[in-house]
Amino acid sequence: MTEDSKRTVFICRGTGCESSKSDVLHKILEEEIKKQKIGKKVEIKKTGCHGFCQQGPIIAIEPEGTFYAMVKDSDIPKIVESHLSKGEPVQDLYYVEPNTGEKIPKYDDIPFYSHQHRLILRNCGEIDPENIDDYIERGGYDGLKRAITEMTPEEVIEEVVNSGLRGRGGAGFPTGLKWKLGRNAPGDQKYVVCNADEGDPGAFMDRSLLEADPHSVLEGMLIASYAISASDAYIYVRHEYPLAVERFKKALEDSTARGLVGKNILGTKFSIKIHIKEGAGAFVCGEETALLASIEGKRGMPRPRPPYPTESGLWGKPTVLNNTKSLAATSAIIAKGAEWFSEVGTEKSKGTAVFALTGKVENSGLVEVPMGATLRSIIYDIGGGIQDDAEFKAVQTGGPSGGCVPADKIDMPVDYDSLTQAGTIMGSGGMIVMDETTCMVDIARYFLSFAQDESCGKCAPCRIGTLQMLETLDKIKAGNGEPRDIETLAELAITVKEGSLCGLGQGAPNPILTTLRYFLVEYEEHINDKKCRAMVCTDLIRFEVDEKTCIYCGACKRICPANAITGEKDVMYVIDQDLCIKCAACFEVCPPKASAVVKASAFEKGGAK
Amino acid sequence: MLEPSREALVSELISSLQKIQLRLGYIPQEAIRWLAEEMHLSEQDIYGVATFYKNFRFTAPGKHQVKMCMGTACFVQGGESLLSATTERLGVEPGKTTEDGRYSLERVACLGCCALAPVSVVDEEIHGKMNQRKMSRLFVQIDKKDREEKKGKSK
Numbered sequence: 001m002t003e004d005s006k007r008t009v010f011i012c013r014g015t016g017c018e019s020s021k022s023d024v025l026h027k028i029l030e031e032e033i034k035k036q037k038i039g040k041k042v043e044i045k046k047t048g049c050h051g052f053c054q055q056g057p058i059i060a061i062e063p064e065g066t067f068y069a070m071v072k073d074s075d076i077p078k079i080v081e082s083h084l085s086k087g088e089p090v091q092d093l094y095y096v097e098p099n100t101g102e103k104i105p106k107y108d109d110i111p112f113y114s115h116q117h118r119l120i121l122r123n124c125g126e127i128d129p130e131n132i133d134d135y136i137e138r139g140g141y142d143g144l145k146r147a148i149t150e151m152t153p154e155e156v157i158e159e160v161v162n163s164g165l166r167g168r169g170g171a172g173f174p175t176g177l178k179w180k181l182g183r184n185a186p187g188d189q190k191y192v193v194c195n196a197d198e199g200d201p202g203a204f205m206d207r208s209l210l211e212a213d214p215h216s217v218l219e220g221m222l223i224a225s226y227a228i229s230a231s232d233a234y235i236y237v238r239h240e241y242p243l244a245v246e247r248f249k250k251a252l253e254d255s256t257a258r259g260l261v262g263k264n265i266l267g268t269k270f271s272i273k274i275h276i277k278e279g280a281g282a283f284v285c286g287e288e289t290a291l292l293a294s295i296e297g298k299r300g301m302p303r304p305r306p307p308y309p310t311e312s313g314l315w316g317k318p319t320v321l322n323n324t325k326s327l328a329a330t331s332a333i334i335a336k337g338a339e340w341f342s343e344v345g346t347e348k349s350k351g352t353a354v355f356a357l358t359g360k361v362e363n364s365g366l367v368e369v370p371m372g373a374t375l376r377s378i379i380y381d382i383g384g385g386i387q388d389d390a391e392f393k394a395v396q397t398g399g400p401s402g403g404c405v406p407a408d409k410i411d412m413p414v415d416y417d418s419l420t421q422a423g424t425i426m427g428s429g430g431m432i433v434m435d436e437t438t439c440m441v442d443i444a445r446y447f448l449s450f451a452q453d454e455s456c457g458k459c460a461p462c463r464i465g466t467l468q469m470l471e472t473l474d475k476i477k478a479g480n481g482e483p484r485d486i487e488t489l490a491e492l493a494i495t496v497k498e499g500s501l502c503g504l505g506q507g508a509p510n511p512i513l514t515t516l517r518y519f520l521v522e523y524e525e526h527i528n529d530k531k532c533r534a535m536v537c538t539d540l541i542r543f544e545v546d547e548k549t550c551i552y553c554g555a556c557k558r559i560c561p562a563n564a565i566t567g568e569k570d571v572m573y574v575i576d577q578d579l580c581i582k583c584a585a586c587f588e589v590c591p592p593k594a595s596a597v598v599k600a601s602a603f604e605k606g607g608a609k
Numbered sequence: 610m611l612e613p614s615r616e617a618l619v620s621e622l623i624s625s626l627q628k629i630q631l632r633l634g635y636i637p638q639e640a641i642r643w644l645a646e647e648m649h650l651s652e653q654d655i656y657g658v659a660t661f662y663k664n665f666r667f668t669a670p671g672k673h674q675v676k677m678c679m680g681t682a683c684f685v686q687g688g689e690s691l692l693s694a695t696t697e698r699l700g701v702e703p704g705k706t707t708e709d710g711r712y713s714l715e716r717v718a719c720l721g722c723c724a725l726a727p728v729s730v731v732d733e734e735i736h737g738k739m740n741q742r743k744m745s746r747l748f749v750q751i752d753k754k755d756r757e758e759k760k761g762k763s764k
Contacts, residue, residue: 015722054724202682277624279664280664282661282663356724359726360686432681446681446684559742581694588687
């Protein structure tokens with residue numbers, strides 16, 4: 001590269017990087033470029049999520065493909081002066097691979113990205129989500145054009161069927177088949193609904209996609225509407241995702257202005273109205289019939305199926321409901337052909353899977369891999385392994401309806417069927433990695449309390465059964481468990497699973513069932529020995545200050561919100577066990593060189609870390 | 610054919626409630642009464658829908674709103690410990706407002722910033738990779754700012 005070539009700076013403005021102040025960074029960058037008078041040589045593009053949120057704020061520079069991570073305000077002048085002005089990348093700011101300590105200058109060489117295969121996230125981080133021309137330049141709206149000017153609705157559906165795309169919301173129902181059912185359902189008024197009510201805790205795929213590439217979702221909605229002859233399409237987005245809503249609104253305005261949404265699109269007979277609805281914080285609304293009730297302005301409670309929404313959905317009319325990622329996939333499938341998608345993946349699970357990889361993993365963020373990739377490749381090759389060299393214990397997929405898969409299944413391929421066999425589900429794409437510091441009884445209780453709290457209360461097995469399970473788990477966590485509790489839990493789990501109306505209740509026992517199946521010994525320890533091996537369950541542990549290693553810095557006393565610690569310089573620091581709320585603040589702030597605050601089993605003598 | 614206007618009107622109920630809450634910070638009883646009249650619904654109908662959804666609150670929020678994410682990633686990264694320390698520090702249970710009306714504390718479901726876990730939102734600003742020390746400093750700063758503001762006013 002010569003010093004004169006024109007460069008483009010891609011600055012990530014997704015929610016992750018924004019919360020690391022990338023908006024401020026953007027301004028500083030603009031000012032610095034003005035100050036150094038190189039405005040003509042540089043174009044700044046704000047992008048949506050690059051997926052590697054943990055390394056935010058992220059700046060990428062083309063044509064070199066340089067990747068700068070965790071950029072600080074004070075780094076900007078250096079980047080502008082050296083890289084943008086003189087063409088010399090700033091080596092000090094290169095991304096450092098945590099495992100090898102190696103500096104990696106280029107985006108594509110970073111293991112987090114190089115092991116991915118991006119079909120659904122194809123534009124994320126590559127375009128300005130608020131610029132429709134960026135999207136069009138990369139082949140955007142080609143799918144819509146091809147569908148409505150060259151294909152019949154039946155041919156569009158056939159193409160989606162041939163791609164083998166299965167619903168990315170988690171259940172994995174074939175998308176093309178769903179469209180066919182919607183098309184064949186009798187009725188002159190039909191609807192398409194995009195489910196962007198991404199309620200699973202630990203999942204942010206749909207948010208990132210809508211923030212980074214809203215047009216791809218919109219285009220998918222348009223194609224689906226054409227395929228089933230819908231006159232109106234709705235997108236139902238979580239209220240917690242304001243930026244996603246804002247970007248989608250902008251996309252809708254721009255595409256309307258270009259005649260891609262509205263009446264007689266591209267001179268054809270196809271017309272469509274798009275509506276945006278925001279959720280109001282009810283997890284159960286991710287369930288399709290509950291979501292439809294919510295759009296209608298009612299309490300979001302599920303109803304029995306059949307009839308399925310394809311027969312009787314919104315206001316009783318045939319309705320096709322698709323997940324955000326499924327729709328983003330269809331826009332490219334129609335543009336590029338079914339094979340573009342079906343040649344990736346396994347025989348029964350085509351294409352790719354998008355995961356929000358988080359938890360105790362070195363590199364967390366948004367990842368897309370071919371279906372059938374192993375857990376090992378996701379967690380180790382892309383994720384860089386477990387934080388702080390701790391021992392990998394389990395991985396949880398599928399949110400509150402999913403389950404925990406133990407470490408010995410690390411070489412299992414990730415696809416719909418393998419995950420179901422292991423007792424969990426694909427879900428919408430949350431993947432939370434756990435290490436030895438995660439208590440499996442505690443994590444089971446966490447998911448169950450979520451499901452119990454979000455249960456709409458319509459059917460008894462879910463409403464009462466989840467509460468009974470929760471009370472049993474609380475008893476075990478508090479050290480009051482009895483051996484028969486395990487049997488009770490298993491029995492309740494089966495009852496709730498079989499007797500509940502919707503996916504929330506049917507899935508709620510999965511975290512319990514999988515932890516009982518793979519981590520029974522931890523339940524037994526809690527019950528028989530009153531011991532939590534991960535040192536998490538607060539009733540079974542206590543915090544102590546080890547006088548041998550204490551350096552009398554007083555950090556623990558200062559941070560303690562309960563004023564439970566006494567002591568001063570030269571006087572032993574002691575934690576008053578009656579006042580201690582076990583929030584672990586002292587444990588966290590104790591300097592690593594001392595590590596004097598230790599966790600000990602409450603029912604054992606002597607402290608162990 | 611469009612859906613009957615009655616259905617279209619009712620389908621605006623949730624967004625109307627959201628607009629009210631956005632302006633007032635909560636949904637007072639008067640607003641429900643007004644909305645009922647406007648939409649030709651009973652107050653019970655509106656309460657029935659409003660109380661179903663977690664986002665709606667029916668009491669005024671505190672001056673500073675502290676939301677602590679309890680999504681799975683935040684939970685696994687110590688969110689629960691952080692919440693119990695904050696509960697103790699502010700002297701208020703999640704879902705409630707302090708007696709002096711300065712802080713309201715909420716535990717929220719996933720905010721979708723999981724790669725930055727644990728995450729807290731204080732007065733609409735997202736704070737990622739939170740820890741006990743950062744949390745404690747944040748409250749010290751807010752308290753200091755409030756004291757200065759108060760001093761400025763009394764001068």
